[in-house]
Each structure stands twice: as structure tokens, then as C-alpha cells.
Amino acid sequence: MLFVKNLSVVAVTTLLIVSIAQADEPSPEDWFKAGRKTVVDAMHLHPNVRHAKNVILFVGDGMGVSTITASRIFDGQQKGGHGEENSLSFEKFPYLALSKTYSVNQQTPDSAPTMTAMVTGVKSNDGFLSVNHTILRSEPSAGVIDANKLATILEQAKQNGMSAGVVSTARITHATPAACYAHTANRDWEADSDRPAGATVPDIAAQLVDYNISGGIEVALGGGRARFLPNTVTDPEYGSAGKRKDGRDLTAEWVSKHSKANYVWNKAQFDAIDPNKTDHLLGLFEPSHVHYEADRVAHDKAGEPSLTEMTTKAIDILKKNSNGYFLMVEGGRIDHAHHAGNAFRALSDTQQLAAAVEAAVKKINLEDTLVIVTADHSHVFTIGGYPVRGNPILGLAQGVGEASPTLDLLGLPYTTLNYANGPGYTGASNQQVAGSKTFTTPVTPGWASGSEGHTPTSYSAAIGRPTLSKETVEHHDYLQESIVPMGAETHAAEDVAIFANGPQAHLFHGIVEQNVIYHVMAEALGFTKHHDHHDHHNRK
Amino acid sequence: MKIITVLKFTVCLTIASFSLASDADISNGQVLPELACRYEMHIVPQDKSQTEIHKTWYFWRTANSVQTQDADGGHGEIWQRSTTGNIQYRKLYHNDKTAVEYMPADNASNNISFDWIKLSSMLSQQELDSLKYVKKSEIMGKRSELRTGKIDGQSLEVQWLVDEKLPASIIRKDGVRTVELRLLDIAPLLTTQYKPVSVADIGNYRQIDATDFGDMENDPFVKKLMAVEGQHTH
Structure with missing residues (x-):
């Protein structure tokens, strides 16, 4: 089976970007046409059989x-x-x-x-x-x-x-x-x-x-x-x-x-x-x-x-x-x-x-x-939950028609991006307190260790999950939550x-x-x- | 247990510090005396159910380096100031003959910069100036000043060795714990019986960039370092 991706991407992207620029979602007909155009373009795709220089x-x-x-x-x-x-x-x-x-x-x-x-x-x-x-x-x-x-x-x-x-x-x-x-x-x-x-x-x-x-x-x-x-x-x-x-x-x-x-x-x-x-x-x-x-x-x-x-x-x-x-x-x-x-x-x-x-x-x-x-x-590294189209990718998951972030069964919001393991585990580590972790370990200048982000070597078990805010999770130094505590994600x-x-x-x-x-x-x-x-x- | 030990050691050093950085030159441009010191750290939590911590560690200062080592000699840290004014920082694992380096590119990303004055004197000029002079005294035959005050909501009591530009003691109290740092021994670096590992010997250690830990999953040293050794307690 030949994987042909280029043309569908171009067709859909072109249609959708134009629609977004006009603050107007593609119509059902737009979607259909984009899909069809992908196939038509694929039919005209000719492999380049030359030797590469x-x-x-x-x-x-x-x-x-x-x-x-x-x-x-x-x-x-x-x-x-x-x-x-x-x-x-x-x-x-x-x-x-x-x-x-x-x-x-x-x-x-x-x-x-x-x-x-x-x-x-x-x-x-x-x-x-x-x-x-x-x-x-x-x-x-x-x-x-x-x-x-x-x-x-x-x-x-x-x-x-x-x-x-x-x-x-x-x-x-x-x-x-x-x-x-x-x-x-x-x-x-x-x-x-x-x-x-x-x-x-x-x-x-x-x-x-x-x-x-x-x-x-x-x-x-x-x-x-x-x-x-x-x-x-x-x-x-x-x-x-x-x-x-x-x-x-x-x-x-x-x-x-x-x-x-x-x-x-x-x-x-x-x-x-x-x-x-x-x-x-x-x-x-x-x-x-x-x-x-x-x-x-x-x-x-x-x-x-x-x-x-x-x-x-x-x-x-x-x-x-x-x-x-x-x-x-x-x-x-x-x-x-x-x-x-x-x-x-x-x-x-x-x-x-x-x-x-x-x-x-x-x-x-x-x-x-x-x-x-x-x-x-x-x-x-995972992308999960059911965030609405256009939800900030670094942000809290917020579903279609919802006025606030979606909550888990603890009643707490969560992010779209997460890690299965790594230093974002939310128990207290030997470097940062319990709760959300940050790339920049807040150490005292002088008499404090340098750090490649948060690289703990021990943790306490997390109790529940932290209460996350938009500001916390969209910060560039935020470490997405991980399930398994590890010093380095794998x-x-x-x-x-x-x-x-x-x-x-x-x-x-x-x-x-x-x-x-x-x-x-x-x-x-x-x-x-x-x-x-x-x-x-x-x-x- | 070694890793836990060094973590506590690092924590102790961090606790011993104060949160304000300063560019002020505590020595007014003078070269600080090269010294070897032995300090004791005692942390007493307000919550009596928590364990008190006692640590003894060494401190060595030259014009362009500060090195520390815990009492059993297994772990330490070294900061070296170059002619360009940059500070190279490495954690030292003497038993493994290994140095873990924190590279300038990544320290910058982490907004970490080292204050040389604070590294070499433990207090910045700004911090010292913010404490109120109380009285002169003499400690271990050296001129000392008692200074007290509050920094970031914590009460501080400092016995400051005027000529050595180092604390003879720092007592810090807040609602959570009392941390006491006390000088046990002090001697010129040349004559001390407590010698640091030489920079040349450290240069012969295995050098690892901390950034590479994630890609060294099968390295025995990194495995040991990164392994969880029981729950961490505060």
C-alpha cells in the first residue's frame, strides 16, 4: 500500500486555513471537496525514479x-x-x-x-x-x-x-x-x-x-x-x-x-x-x-x-x-x-x-x-482528553461547549499534553515541593545547585493531583504531569x-x-x- | 544511602543560603583569604514529629574556586570562576571518580546564574547590609560582628568574621524550622590538615553533562544516581 499524504494535506490545509482566516468554519461541502481533491491529486502523483545526486x-x-x-x-x-x-x-x-x-x-x-x-x-x-x-x-x-x-x-x-x-x-x-x-x-x-x-x-x-x-x-x-x-x-x-x-x-x-x-x-x-x-x-x-x-x-x-x-x-x-x-x-x-x-x-x-x-x-x-x-x-508523550478544536495545545483540556476546563474524577482540571513517566510527577521531590513541577528549579543563586531543569533523585508519593491553572500550565517552564516518577522521562x-x-x-x-x-x-x-x-x- | 546523603547535603547548603542575590563586591575588590573551614549544620523542625538533621561539611575557598565536601568525603560540589567571569559548576562524586557538569547553555535556560560573592562568602553584601549591627565580639580569636534582622520574613542572627568575610554562625528561624550553621574549624588553606581534592584530580574524573542523563539509561553510575532509594521525607 502506498502512503500518499502530501496532496491531502495541501488540500485540507488550504481550505481550512482560508476558512479560519475568514473566521468561518469549512462547510460540509468544503470538507467533501478537500477529501476528493486529495484523491484526484494522488491519481496524478508520479514517483521520481531518477537517481539522487x-x-x-x-x-x-x-x-x-x-x-x-x-x-x-x-x-x-x-x-x-x-x-x-x-x-x-x-x-x-x-x-x-x-x-x-x-x-x-x-x-x-x-x-x-x-x-x-x-x-x-x-x-x-x-x-x-x-x-x-x-x-x-x-x-x-x-x-x-x-x-x-x-x-x-x-x-x-x-x-x-x-x-x-x-x-x-x-x-x-x-x-x-x-x-x-x-x-x-x-x-x-x-x-x-x-x-x-x-x-x-x-x-x-x-x-x-x-x-x-x-x-x-x-x-x-x-x-x-x-x-x-x-x-x-x-x-x-x-x-x-x-x-x-x-x-x-x-x-x-x-x-x-x-x-x-x-x-x-x-x-x-x-x-x-x-x-x-x-x-x-x-x-x-x-x-x-x-x-x-x-x-x-x-x-x-x-x-x-x-x-x-x-x-x-x-x-x-x-x-x-x-x-x-x-x-x-x-x-x-x-x-x-x-x-x-x-x-x-x-x-x-x-x-x-x-x-x-x-x-x-x-x-x-x-x-x-x-x-x-x-x-x-x-x-x-501523549495528547489526550477531549479538548475543543483550537484549544491551546499547552493548555488545560476544555471540551466542546464547556465554559471551563474539563474536570477529572477528583474534580480537578488536566492538560491535553502529558507524559507517562518523568520529572513531572507531582509528589514532592528532593528538589521541588508537592504539586506542579517546573523546568526551572527555584533555587537560591549561590549556594544552590545548578540544574538541568528538574532532575530529582527521590520522590514522595503524590496525594491526589494538583489544582492546575491556565497560567501554570501554559508557562514555558511547566513540566507536564507524569504518572511514573522518574528523574528523566524515557x-x-x-x-x-x-x-x-x-x-x-x-x-x-x-x-x-x-x-x-x-x-x-x-x-x-x-x-x-x-x-x-x-x-x-x-x-x- | 550515599545519594540520599548528598541530597540532604545539597539541601543543607541551600537552606544555609539566603534568597537575595547581589552584584555588590563584599570584598571591595580585595582578594579574599584562601581558607579551609569545617561547618556544622543543624536543622530543627518546628514539627517535633520530623527528624532533626545534623551535617558536618568542609568548605574551601581560593581566589577563583569554592569547593565543598560532606564529612564522609563521598560527595561535594565545586564552582570555578574563569578569567571571563563565567562560573563552571560541577557536582562531585568522589567514590565514583565522576563529576556531573551543569553546562552554561542549560543554566541560562534555567535562569540560573551564580553570584560569586555569595558563593565565596555565603552572604551577599546586600544581605549583610540589610542586617542590623549589634555588637563586636571575638570568635576563635578572630574579629567578629553580631548582626541580626529579617530577610524574606525569616529572622536571622549572624556572627560575621570581619577579616575572613565568612560567617562564624548563621541562625535562621521561620515558622517551619530553625537552621543553624556553625563554624567548627578555620585555617589558611596552605596549612590546613583538611585538604580538598585537587582541581587536577577532579580533571581526571569522568565528566558527565547532566543533560545527558536521559540518554544514559544503561550507564551504571547514572542508574545508581537516578534510582529512587526509598521515599523522600521532609
């Missing part, structure tokens, strides 16, 4: 289907509509499939094996980056890793003379971008100081800079500066020490080993980069992950580019190669906001990923560029969506294993001929 893979880390739905409504309500009728940029893509995200050893996976599946075509174990599952977790031997490494789509692109880039709002050595270029059985070995004594497998940051196929990776933009600087060098923005013990300054090495290379760490430097004069760009805008999009402009004194700005700059550099390019772009902090139990930041970072996709599509030609948008895994195991457009995008259909994403990219880029010939030969 370029591939851009967007990954929303933790961007499950409920996150996409809530972000769609969030975005639409910011535009002045009800929200439900809105579409994020990638929701207008014509082809859609669902991806089964489990890893070889986990029902609910982490980002390492899931990204490994996407970029190598092979599922693996938790914490493994582009190595097969047959080796030990934290295998220290470079020889064993080398013997069991899995070729990535980025490496194959380089071997075929293409350019390659990775962009992320997480550390550029974090699991999702790292799986594209590094091979290790421990995703946390990002700097040499993270490895145990005696380990010979190179750390992830070194693997990025030492990458040597066809002149190395052209673009790497994100966070994670500390892993590239020696501990004898202080961070240019914060003055803290680098995390490398081997004395290597990988930022300097990046510049010295490549021609027409630049390293930037703030927005002014980034903006000054002329893509026509730069062939290799390393941009590291924070010692660790970059800011949430909601906080980026207000809180980063040195300035850092948005995901959209990083994506378009990367394309401008990569597209100079007439052989084409592979680019991976990750919205890495969607996952972090969910782990913190804070829907607002998860939705606003998803909104930014959608903006990056939109900007990318405007820059490329979909006739020769395959664009894929997917997630590595989901989160335990990933979820349900399937995630794959949206695709461009050459061979029609090969995405039905419910597929996550590693199929690699095989579609390889087919689109023409990398499968050798494999198919090899398989055919073996079968003989």
Missing part, C-alpha cells in the same frame, strides 16, 4: 508522532489558526512510512543503534555506533572495532567522490551525528578522556577530524567544543578547560589539515563565512549541546546560529561538488526537552527543525535531491514516521524496519549495484 537526512531526535502532531498544532496556533489544520513543512511531503525502531537488544532503543540502522542498513545494540552487534559493549580494541565496523552512507558518499556534512543542535560527537562518521561500541567515548585506560579505539571527536576518505568531511556544525580542545586550553566563551588529555587541539588540526578550511565558534564568525571560499567548515558553538531554540537568542551572549542557518550554510558549501553530497541534520534537543518533561521546548525545537527542512527544500532541487525527515525513536517504543520527497522517495511505504532508510538512500544514490551484483554472484 544528493541526499539530506533530517532526524528529529525523539520526534515521535505525538510530538509531530502537537508541534503542528503549536505552530498553527502561533500563526493564528486553530492549529489542527496546520502542517509542518515536512508533513507536506508525498511519501510516508512508519519505522520500527527497536534495536537488536532493546525493545525501546537509544539513539546509537537507531542511527546506526539508518546510516548503515544494519540494526545493532544499545550504545553502539556503526559497529555490528556481535562485539562486546565498550569493546576497547581498535582492531576488533575495525573488524566489525559497518560502512555508513556518509562514508560511501565520500568514497564516491561526493561531499558530506553533519549538522546538529546536540554535540557533534553525540550519538546521532557520530553514527555517520565514527565506529565505536560506546557512544559516550566522545573525547579521549572519556575512554578507559588501555582503550585503543579512537575517541569520536578524533574520528571526525581524522576522517580521511576523499579529503575528509566538509561540514560539521553543532555543539561539543570541549571535546575538541585540550585541557590546557580554555574555552573562548566560558573560560572552562577543554576535555582532551592527549594535547590535541582538534579545531586547529581541522584548519591545518584541510584546504580552504575554517573553524568558527560564534555567530558573527559563522555569518562571515563565505561558502564560495570555504570547502571545510567546523563550527562548534557551545562546550556541550547548543541552546534550546526557545532560549538561543536571549541567553547565548556569544551568539549561535539556528538549526535553519546551519543547514542552509552547510548546503551552500556542499552543493559546490558536482558529484553531489550527503547531509545529515539533527534536531538534537527535542529529545532533551522531552527527557526534562518540558513540552514547550520539545515543540519549539521541532518547529525549528521544520523550519530547517523548509529552508533546505527552498535551496535544493527535489528532482535531484532526496529529502528524508524521520526520528530515531519516540517519547512517552524514550518510547512505538513506531516513528518517515517523510520523504525527491528521487526514489516512493520506496518508502508501509511499516518498515528502521534500517530500510539506509537502503532507500543507497538505492537512490546508486550505491547498490555492487551489492546486488555481489549478492547475485553469491547466490550462484
Whole structure:
């Protein structure tokens, strides 16, 4: 069965947005016409069977289907509509499939094996980056890793003379971008100081800079500066020490080993980069992950580019190669906001990923560029109750015709968005009192711990539920209620969506294993001929 | 039990603080003396059914660092001020040779900023000025001033070591509890028998960004840290 979504989305969206702008709901006839137009348009949809010159893979880390739905409504309500009728940029893509995200050893996976599946075509174990599952977790031997490494789509692109880039709002050595270029059985070995004594497998940051196929990776933009600087060098923005013990300054090495290379760490430097004069760009805008999009402009004194700005700059550099390019772009902090139990930041970072996709599509030609948008895994994030159409997505559920929020069986209002587990549990924690929890732990400046939101390590059992107000739940720092008390909200195991457009995008259909994403990219880029010939030969 | 211990430790430190931040320079630009101190914290709830808490902990101050450690040496915290004026904050788990770092990008998101004066002296100039001078005295052979008053509805009694820029004691009372912080020992950092873990040794600890806890579900240290160890009580 072919999933055709684009045309229905466009038809319905167009009709409904026009109606809302006129403060007039669609008539029954409007709905009927929109539905019919979807089918008629689908009948005229022709798959693009060309080979792809370029591939851009967007990954929303933790961007499950409920996150996409809530972000769609969030975005639409910011535009002045009800929200439900809105579409994020990638929701207008014509082809859609669902991806089964489990890893070889986990029902609910982490980002390492899931990204490994996407970029190598092979599922693996938790914490493994582009190595097969047959080796030990934290295998220290470079020889064993080398013997069991899995070729990535980025490496194959380089071997075929293409350019390659990775962009992320997480550390550029974090699991999702790292799986594209590094091979290790421990995703946390990002700097040499993270490895145990005696380990010979190179750390992830070194693997990025030492990458040597066809002149190395052209673009790497994100966070994670500390892993590239020696501990004898202080961070240019914060003055803290680098995390490398081997004395290597990988930022300097990046510049010295490549021609027409630049390293930037703030927005002014980034903006000054002329893509026509730069062939290799390393941009590291924070010692660790970059800011949430909601906080980026207000809180980063040195300035850092948005995901959209990083994506378009990367394309401008990569597209100079007439052989084409592979680019991976990750919205890495969607996952972090969910782990913190804070829907607002998860939705606003998803909104930014959608903006990056939109900007990318405007820059490329979909006739020769395959664009894929997917997630590595989901989160335990739910949209529930029976709120009226247009009810604020971050708000209290209020039903059709009701003058006040709907009440539960305790007589208390509740929100549309909730988490099955996480730090939003309403019992007293060791950090916050009983009742609603907030992303910003109200600590005393000085003589109080810093905090990544509310990360408790103990709770008292909740007694009933808190009385919620509109002001409380719509605050950007509100942590939606969770059922199970945990210090960090968890990933979820349900399937995630794959949206695709461009050459061979029609090969995405039905419910597929996550590693199929690699095989579609390889087919689109023409990398499968050798494999198919090899398989055919073996079968003989 | 270790985790619960460190939580209580953190709570104690928080309770020891006062809620007003200030940019005032308590030392009037002077370099504060480098000291090693040992403090005792005693929390007495008004509700007698609740448990009293006694904690002893160490405090070390240099020109650009403040480090604390609970009495059994298992847990501590360190704040380091860089040449750019930024403050790096890490929780220290000495038994696990691990430091958990709270990154500037996320502290900003959480509206958390560290007041160096308050970190290194426990009271800001604004807080000290808001307390009424009562009398001079001498404590442990050092010049001291008794100051009293109310801050945020809590009554405070502070014995302030004038030259060391540190409290010899703070007694805070409100309707819920009495919190008493008392200096047990104080010595120059160079000569003290109570030495902090060196910054170099901490640099060799495993460093974890607190943001990554959610993605480290199988890490033994994070598992231990995040595990619920019984109900929390107040």
C-alpha cells in the first residue's frame, strides 16, 4: 500500500486555513471537496525514479508522532489558526512510512543503534555506533572495532567522490551525528578522556577530524567544543578547560589539515563565512549541546546560529561538488526537552527543525535531491482528553461547549499534553515541593545547585493531583504531569514516521524496519549495484 | 544511602543560603583569604514529629574556586570562576571518580546564574547590609560582628568574621524550622590538615553533562544516581 499524504494535506490545509482566516468554519461541502481533491491529486502523483545526486537526512531526535502532531498544532496556533489544520513543512511531503525502531537488544532503543540502522542498513545494540552487534559493549580494541565496523552512507558518499556534512543542535560527537562518521561500541567515548585506560579505539571527536576518505568531511556544525580542545586550553566563551588529555587541539588540526578550511565558534564568525571560499567548515558553538531554540537568542551572549542557518550554510558549501553530497541534520534537543518533561521546548525545537527542512527544500532541487525527515525513536508523550478544536495545545483540556476546563474524577482540571513517566510527577521531590513541577528549579543563586531543569533523585508519593491553572500550565517552564516518577522521562517504543520527497522517495511505504532508510538512500544514490551484483554472484 | 546523603547535603547548603542575590563586591575588590573551614549544620523542625538533621561539611575557598565536601568525603560540589567571569559548576562524586557538569547553555535556560560573592562568602553584601549591627565580639580569636534582622520574613542572627568575610554562625528561624550553621574549624588553606581534592584530580574524573542523563539509561553510575532509594521525607 502506498502512503500518499502530501496532496491531502495541501488540500485540507488550504481550505481550512482560508476558512479560519475568514473566521468561518469549512462547510460540509468544503470538507467533501478537500477529501476528493486529495484523491484526484494522488491519481496524478508520479514517483521520481531518477537517481539522487544528493541526499539530506533530517532526524528529529525523539520526534515521535505525538510530538509531530502537537508541534503542528503549536505552530498553527502561533500563526493564528486553530492549529489542527496546520502542517509542518515536512508533513507536506508525498511519501510516508512508519519505522520500527527497536534495536537488536532493546525493545525501546537509544539513539546509537537507531542511527546506526539508518546510516548503515544494519540494526545493532544499545550504545553502539556503526559497529555490528556481535562485539562486546565498550569493546576497547581498535582492531576488533575495525573488524566489525559497518560502512555508513556518509562514508560511501565520500568514497564516491561526493561531499558530506553533519549538522546538529546536540554535540557533534553525540550519538546521532557520530553514527555517520565514527565506529565505536560506546557512544559516550566522545573525547579521549572519556575512554578507559588501555582503550585503543579512537575517541569520536578524533574520528571526525581524522576522517580521511576523499579529503575528509566538509561540514560539521553543532555543539561539543570541549571535546575538541585540550585541557590546557580554555574555552573562548566560558573560560572552562577543554576535555582532551592527549594535547590535541582538534579545531586547529581541522584548519591545518584541510584546504580552504575554517573553524568558527560564534555567530558573527559563522555569518562571515563565505561558502564560495570555504570547502571545510567546523563550527562548534557551545562546550556541550547548543541552546534550546526557545532560549538561543536571549541567553547565548556569544551568539549561535539556528538549526535553519546551519543547514542552509552547510548546503551552500556542499552543493559546490558536482558529484553531489550527503547531509545529515539533527534536531538534537527535542529529545532533551522531552527527557526534562518540558513540552514547550520539545515543540519549539521541532518547529525549528521544520523550519530547517523548509529552508533546505527552498535551496535544493527535489528532482535531484532526496529529502528524508524521520526520528530515531519516540517519547512517552501523549495528547489526550477531549479538548475543543483550537484549544491551546499547552493548555488545560476544555471540551466542546464547556465554559471551563474539563474536570477529572477528583474534580480537578488536566492538560491535553502529558507524559507517562518523568520529572513531572507531582509528589514532592528532593528538589521541588508537592504539586506542579517546573523546568526551572527555584533555587537560591549561590549556594544552590545548578540544574538541568528538574532532575530529582527521590520522590514522595503524590496525594491526589494538583489544582492546575491556565497560567501554570501554559508557562514555558511547566513540566507536564507524569504518572511514573522518574528523574528523566524515557524514550518510547512505538513506531516513528518517515517523510520523504525527491528521487526514489516512493520506496518508502508501509511499516518498515528502521534500517530500510539506509537502503532507500543507497538505492537512490546508486550505491547498490555492487551489492546486488555481489549478492547475485553469491547466490550462484 | 550515599545519594540520599548528598541530597540532604545539597539541601543543607541551600537552606544555609539566603534568597537575595547581589552584584555588590563584599570584598571591595580585595582578594579574599584562601581558607579551609569545617561547618556544622543543624536543622530543627518546628514539627517535633520530623527528624532533626545534623551535617558536618568542609568548605574551601581560593581566589577563583569554592569547593565543598560532606564529612564522609563521598560527595561535594565545586564552582570555578574563569578569567571571563563565567562560573563552571560541577557536582562531585568522589567514590565514583565522576563529576556531573551543569553546562552554561542549560543554566541560562534555567535562569540560573551564580553570584560569586555569595558563593565565596555565603552572604551577599546586600544581605549583610540589610542586617542590623549589634555588637563586636571575638570568635576563635578572630574579629567578629553580631548582626541580626529579617530577610524574606525569616529572622536571622549572624556572627560575621570581619577579616575572613565568612560567617562564624548563621541562625535562621521561620515558622517551619530553625537552621543553624556553625563554624567548627578555620585555617589558611596552605596549612590546613583538611585538604580538598585537587582541581587536577577532579580533571581526571569522568565528566558527565547532566543533560545527558536521559540518554544514559544503561550507564551504571547514572542508574545508581537516578534510582529512587526509598521515599523522600521532609
